Amino acid sequence: xxxxxxxxxxxxxxxxxxxxxxxxxxxxxxxxxxxxxxxxxxxxxxxxxxxxxxxxxxxxxxxxxxxxxxxxxxxxxxxxxxxxxxxxxxxxxxxxxxxxxxxxxxxxxxxxxxxxxxxxxxxxxxxxxxxxxxxxxxxxxxxxxxxxxxxxxxxxxxxxxxxxxxxxxxxxxxxxxxxxxxxxxxxxxxxxxxxxxxxxxxxxxxxxxxxxxxxxxxxxxxxxxxxxxxxxxxxxxxxxxxxxxxxxxxxxxxxxxxxxxxxxxxxxxxxxxxxxxxxxxxxxxxxxxxxxxxxxxxxxxxxxxxxxxxxxxxxxxxxxxxxxxx
Amino acid sequence: xxxxxxxxxxxxxxxxxxxxxxxxxxxxxxxxxxxxxxxxxxxxxxxxxxxxxxxxxxxxxxxxxxxxxxxxxxxxxxxxxxxxxxxxxxxxxxxxxxxxxxxxxxxxxxxxxxxxxxxxxxxxxxxxxxxxxxxxxxxxxxxxxxxxxxxxxxxxxxxxxxxxxxxxxxxxxxxxxxxxxxxxxxxxxxxxxxxxxxxxxxxxxxxxxxxxxxxxxxxxxxxxxxxxxxxxxxxxxxxxxxxxxxxxxxxxxxxxxxxxxxxxxxxxxxxxxxxxxxxxxxxxxxxxxxxxxxxxxxxxxxxxxxxxxxxxxxxxxxxxxxxxxxxxxxxxxxxxxxxxxxxxxxxxxxxxxxxxxxxxxxxxxxxxxxxxxxxxxxxxxxxxxxxxxxxxxxxxxxxxxxxxxxxxxxxxxxxxxxxxxxxxxxxxxxxxxx
Numbered sequence: 186x187x188x189x190x191x192x193x194x195x196x197x198x199x200x201x202x203x204x205x206x207x208x209x210x211x212x213x214x215x216x217x218x219x220x221x222x223x224x225x226x227x228x229x230x231x232x233x234x235x236x237x238x239x240x241x242x243x244x245x246x247x248x249x250x251x252x253x254x255x256x257x258x259x260x261x262x263x264x265x266x267x268x269x270x271x272x273x274x275x276x277x278x279x280x281x282x283x284x285x286x287x288x289x290x291x292x293x294x295x296x297x298x299x300x301x302x303x304x305x306x307x308x309x310x311x312x313x314x315x316x317x318x319x320x321x322x323x324x325x326x327x328x329x330x331x332x333x334x335x336x337x338x339x340x341x342x343x344x345x346x347x348x349x350x351x352x353x354x355x356x357x358x359x360x361x362x363x364x365x366x367x368x369x370x371x372x373x374x375x376x377x378x379x380x381x382x383x384x385x386x387x388x389x390x391x392x393x394x395x396x397x398x399x400x401x402x403x404x405x406x407x408x409x410x411x412x413x414x415x416x417x418x419x420x421x422x423x424x425x426x427x428x429x430x431x432x433x434x435x436x437x438x439x440x441x442x443x444x445x446x447x448x449x450x451x452x453x454x455x456x457x458x459x460x461x462x463x464x465x466x467x468x469x470x471x472x473x474x475x476x477x478x479x480x481x482x483x484x485x486x487x488x489x490x491x492x493x494x495x496x497x498x499x500x501x502x503x504x505x506x507x508x509x510x511x
Numbered sequence: 512x513x514x515x516x517x518x519x520x521x522x523x524x525x526x527x528x529x530x531x532x533x534x535x536x537x538x539x540x541x542x543x544x545x546x547x548x549x550x551x552x553x554x555x556x557x558x559x560x561x562x563x564x565x566x567x568x569x570x571x572x573x574x575x576x577x578x579x580x581x582x583x584x585x586x587x588x589x590x591x592x593x594x595x596x597x598x599x600x601x602x603x604x605x606x607x608x609x610x611x612x613x614x615x616x617x618x619x620x621x622x623x624x625x626x627x628x629x630x631x632x633x634x635x636x637x638x639x640x641x642x643x644x645x646x647x648x649x650x651x652x653x654x655x656x657x658x659x660x661x662x663x664x665x666x667x668x669x670x671x672x673x674x675x676x677x678x679x680x681x682x683x684x685x686x687x688x689x690x691x692x693x694x695x696x697x698x699x700x701x702x703x704x705x706x707x708x709x710x711x712x713x714x715x716x717x718x719x720x721x722x723x724x725x726x727x728x729x730x731x732x733x734x735x736x737x738x739x740x741x742x743x744x745x746x747x748x749x750x751x752x753x754x755x756x757x758x759x760x761x762x763x764x765x766x767x768x769x770x771x772x773x774x775x776x777x778x779x780x781x782x783x784x785x786x787x788x789x790x791x792x793x794x795x796x797x798x799x800x801x802x803x804x805x806x807x808x809x810x811x812x813x814x815x816x817x818x819x820x821x822x823x824x825x826x827x828x829x830x831x832x833x834x835x836x837x838x839x840x841x842x843x844x845x846x847x848x849x850x851x852x853x854x855x856x857x858x859x860x861x862x863x864x865x866x867x868x869x870x871x872x873x874x875x876x877x878x879x880x881x882x883x884x885x886x887x888x889x890x891x892x893x894x895x896x897x898x899x900x901x902x903x904x905x906x907x908x909x910x911x912x913x914x915x916x917x918x919x920x921x922x923x924x925x926x927x928x929x930x931x932x933x934x935x936x937x938x939x940x941x942x943x944x945x
Contacts, residue, residue, distance in 0.1 A: 224748060271931035277748055278689045278889075282881050283930055286923040289878055293920045422874070426755050433752070480767045487760030494752045495740065 191459030193332050198451040200330070205346035206232075206408035207450065211431040211443035212353055213400030218429075219437030219507075220361055221393040222373035224281040227268065228401045228428050230288025233420035234261045235402025236409040237295055237304065243313040245303055250316040254406065261402030264291075265395040273390045285422055296417040309416030317342075317410055339411070346407045350444060353400055358440045360396070369393055370438075370507075430490045436503025445501060450486075457482050555597035558636050559584075559604060559629055563592040565617050565643040574612045577629070579604035587612075601631035608641055617643050654911075659789045661907045667795045668864060669883075669903020670802035672876065673896045674857035676883040677809060678850030680895035683884070684826030685839075685846050686737065687747050691754040693854060694877030695761035700725045700855025701862035701872060702769050705776055714777045718859050725855020726848045732757075733847035738840065758874075766870035773867040776859070780866075798860040805856065806896060809849070813892060822846060826890060879906070879919065882926040888936030897937055901925075 198204055210228050217225040238257035242248040248256065264287075272283045295304040304310065323337040330340070360366050371379040372386055380386050409415040427450065435446025461478040464470040473481065499505045559577050563570040569592030577584045577596045580603075584596040598604060607626030610619065619625055620642040631637045679693045703724040707717035736757070740750055781793040791799075813819035824832040825842045833839045854873075861876060862868045883902045887894025902922045909921040929936065 224751075271927060275930060275934055278751060279885070279930060279934065281689065281751065282878075282885060283927055286878055286882070286926050290920050290923050293917055293923075297914055297916045299914045299917070423759070426759055429752060429755065476771070477767055480763045483763040484760050484767065487756045487758070487763065490756030490759065491736075491753045492756075494749050494756065495743075495745070498749055 187463070191456065191463060194459055195452045195455045196331065197333050198455040199448050200333075200343055200347065201451065202342045202346040202407055202411045204447050204451045205343070205350050206404040207428060207431055208350050208404075208444040208447035209346075209353055209407060210401045210404035211428045211435070211447055212350070212357060212440070213397035213404065214428055214432045215437055215439070215443045216357060216393055216397035216400065219432065219439070219442075220366065220373060221369050221390060222277065223273070223390060223394060223397075224277045225284045225394070225397065226281045226422070226425050227284030227286075227288035228397075229420045229422060229424035230284070230291045231261050231264065231398045231401030232405030232408060232424065233288070233291050233295065233417070234264050234398075235405030236415040236420070237310075237405075238402065239406045240310040240313045240409065240415045241303060243316060244310055250320065253313075253316070254403075257402050257406055258399050261398045262395050265398035266391065269391045269394045273387055273394070285425070288420070288422065288425065292417050292420050304417075307417060309414055311414040313415075314410050314413045317345075342407075342411045346410075349403060349407060353403070354440050354444065357396075357400075361440070365389075365392075426490070427486065430486055430493070433490065433493045433498065433500050436500030438504070438507040439500075439502045442500055442502045449501070454482055454486075457485065555599050557599070557601050557631065558595050558597045559606060559639065560593070560595035560636060561639050561641065563588045563594065563608075563641060563643070568592075570614060570617060570643065572612065572614075574609040575606065576609065577604045577606050601637075603628055603630045604637075605629075606639055613643075619643060656788050657911055658908065660791070661911060662904055663786075663789055663791050663799075664795060665904035665907030666900065667791070667799040667802075667903070668907055669900035670806065671798055671857050671860040671864060672879055672883050672903050673806055673899035674802050674860070675854045675876070676880045676887075676895040676899040677806065677892055678853040678857075679880055680884045680887070680890060680892050681822065681826070681846045682850050684890035684892070685822065685829070685843050686741070687750075688737065688754065689747075689751045689881075691751065691877070692732075692758040692761060693850075693880060694873035694875075695758050695765065696725060696728060696851055696854035697858035697861060697873035697876065697880075698762070698765055698870060699728055699873075700858030701776070701868045702765055702858075702870070703855065704859045704862070705769075705774055705868045708777050718856075721859055722852050722855045725858070726852040728855075729847040729849070729851020730844065732851070733844050737847070738843075762870060762874065769868075769870050771870065773869040775867055776862050779863060794863045794866070798863055802857075802860060805853070809853070810893070810896075818842070818845060826892075878926075879922055882922050885926055886929050886936055888938040891936070891938045894936055894938035901937075 210232055213231065214225060214228055217223040217228075235257040238260035239253045242253040242256040243250075268284060268287050272280045275283075294300065295309075296307050297304075298306050300306065318338055318341065321337055321341040323340055325337050327334050327336060328340045330343075335343075361369070368379060368384055368389055371382075371384075372389055376386055379389075405420075408419075431446035431450045432443050433446070434449050435442030435444065437443075458479070461470065461473070461481065462475060465473060465475060465478060470478075493500070499507070561575075563573055569588075569590065571588055571590045571592060573588045573594070575586050575588065575594045575596065577598060580598070580600055582599055582604075584598060586594045586596045588594040596606075605626045606629045608619070610625065613619075623642050625641070627639065629637050629639045675693060675697050678696075679690060682688055682690055682693075700721050703721035704714070704717045707720045708714050712720070736753070737750070740753065745753075778794070783790045784793050784796060811819075813823060821832065821837045821842050822845070824835070824837055825839050829839050832842075858873060861872060865872065879902055880899070883899030884895045885898065886901055887896065887898025902925070905925060906918050906922050910918050913921060
């Protein structure tokens with residue numbers, strides 16, 4: 186068992202583009218759930234809309250990069266509005282069920298064989314990342330980031346991904362300390378009180394849903410770019426639940442919470458995988474197969490989500506007074 | 512194995528020769544004008560073929576011609592009605608039947624083009640089907656029959672959904688919890704039944720044990736998790752998220768022991784039973800009857816027994832029920848046990864319906880269960896029943912028009928539409944939607 190290697194892998198997860206995508210999507214959830222009290226269980230759907238919006242406009246319509254990103258963002262805005270119209274007037278658990286159903290509808294539609302020409306059905310789409318990597322200013326070669334060695338593509342996607350995360354954090358931070366953000370927090374605490382002050386609660390909720398959804402769709406793009414492929418199986422409901430775990434780990438009504446939560450989530454997954462596989466390799470654990478070790482990690486995720494919710498719902502950074510629920 | 516393969520290879524030309532005796536007979540007389548069709552077919556890699564079949568069976572000795580791309584080909588259908596014309600290149604050909612060679616009393620069905628154009632679609636063979644007489648168009652069964660068949664299957668599916676949905680709805684009604692781990696309770700039923708059957712127990716005993724196991728899981732869940740959380744005064748939304756964590760943990764625990772593969776319960780293949788013009792597989796019919804009986808029993812318990820009345824009282828207003836001397840915690844415990852048992856039975860039936868047992872099978876219908884519960888009205892037991900049946904019917908009937916891989920989409924769409932127009936559901940009351 187090579188502890189150095191395990192630690193380096195864990196450090197790699199800290200800055201990996203997948204972590205950036207999770208951080209961004211969880212930040213969107215923070216806007217929804219942490220700041221506005223909207224229980225969106227369809228963030229995986231927003232990510233799928235972003236990823237497919239980008240991939241389809243690139244592949245089917247040959248759109249250049251900015252247009253493709255714009256299409257992805259617009260698609261998620263439309264998705265948020267379509268979702269929000271019937272549900273934002275209803276109680277939290279209705280919104281949860283509708284958003285999770287909508288996300289599954291998206292996944293079924295991109296999986297269906299009838300649309301193979303456009304969506305690639307279960308195999309998904311590939312080879313749409315050319316436009317992004319052609320903008321890469323780094324010349325081919327090996328770059329060292331701390332103990333990690335990576336090629337110019339890895340470096341480029343990490344820089345872009347984390348820049349987007351930082352910008353999004355700034356935007357959310359500024360929004361939430363603005364008067365608009367204060368109204369939003371007011372809605373979270375007591376919707377009727379805010380309504381009695383003459384605010385249009387419905388419109389505020391809709392705006393929050395759109396903003397968080399756009400963050401989710403950007404996260405979808407960042408998630409697919411390093412893979413060079415988008416596949417429907419990646420956008421199942423589990424993704425949303427993992428994002429909630431990240432959000433609750435870090436603290437749901439904070440800006441940096443989701444980012445730190447995503448980092449902890451992936452570092453812990455990487456460490457446990459490294460340690461378990463290492464222990465199996467040297468024969469210290471004989472009662473587990475490698476795939477069982479993989480499942481053990483996700484059992485831990487589920488248990489962690491339960492324990493967090495019961496014992497520390499405010500997360501690592503959060504303030505117990507700022508919870509979306511009593 | 513190799514011998515068998517050889518036999519098939521050797522047998523193939525012989526069979527071909529046998530199917531085209533008229534072609535040979537014809538070519539023998541006209542050997543100078545035209546190449547025999549069977550030779551032609553071997554000469555060219557690409558072929559156009561089809562089978563002529565009338566109401567009474569195959570139609571032999573009919574001349575079919577193909578013209579196009581500067582080529583003329585002709586073939587005669589064999590005793591099994593099959594014909595095949597080899598053509599030099601892929602492309603579009605005009606294929607025609609010589610109607611004069613058709614046997615007496617047989618004519619092309621209405622609307623059948625003759626001649627017609629046949630185009631190769633990047634494969635070395637193209638086929639076209641000529642339909643004869645009126646009755647033969649009913650390759651597809653009449654619409655009403657298809658509808659009745661789908662509706663029966665949908666009813667069976669809806670009732671098995673209702674088993675799980677009634678449990679979910681009871682739990683929601685008495686505790687307010689939207690239980691995302693209900694799908695795993697469904698899975699556990701099927702997995703336990705499979706495990707007991709694999710240990711050599713008869714399937715009926717295995718199913719009963721699985722249902723008992725489901726009830727046990729319900730009991731343990733409430734005793735170990737939900738009751739302490741209620742004591743702490745945990746809110747509904749945190750409880751919902753806890754149930755998601757539980758769902759993830761249970762799903763991967765099941766996968767940990769069961770593996771990722773799909774297994775079959777004993778007797779998963781069953782014969783088709785004809786009921787008049789409608790046919791249904793025996794398993795689906797059994798499932799329909801079993802779930803109907805169980806649901807009637809649950810309905811009877813709820814309406815007529817003391818504990819049933821207490822349950823409805825708690826669902827209506829827990830505080831008032833407690834004040835009038837009902838032990839609310841005991842009622843909730845019983846609801847969890849019954850909910851677990853119903854979900855486990857639903858899981859076994861779902862395993863027969865799909866068919867197959869897998870670690871994520873419950874998750875696949877969780878949203879349909881939610882759709883049924885929401886459609887009928889959150890927290891109302893009979894609403895859950897009605898809603899689930901509607902969802903089941905909708906899922907199965909929509910396959911007449913929708914592709915099979917989209918069949919759940921329709922059900923989820925009605926869920927959203929119902930919330931848009933009647934958020935309290937079909938049997939729900941306005942006050943519940945908050």
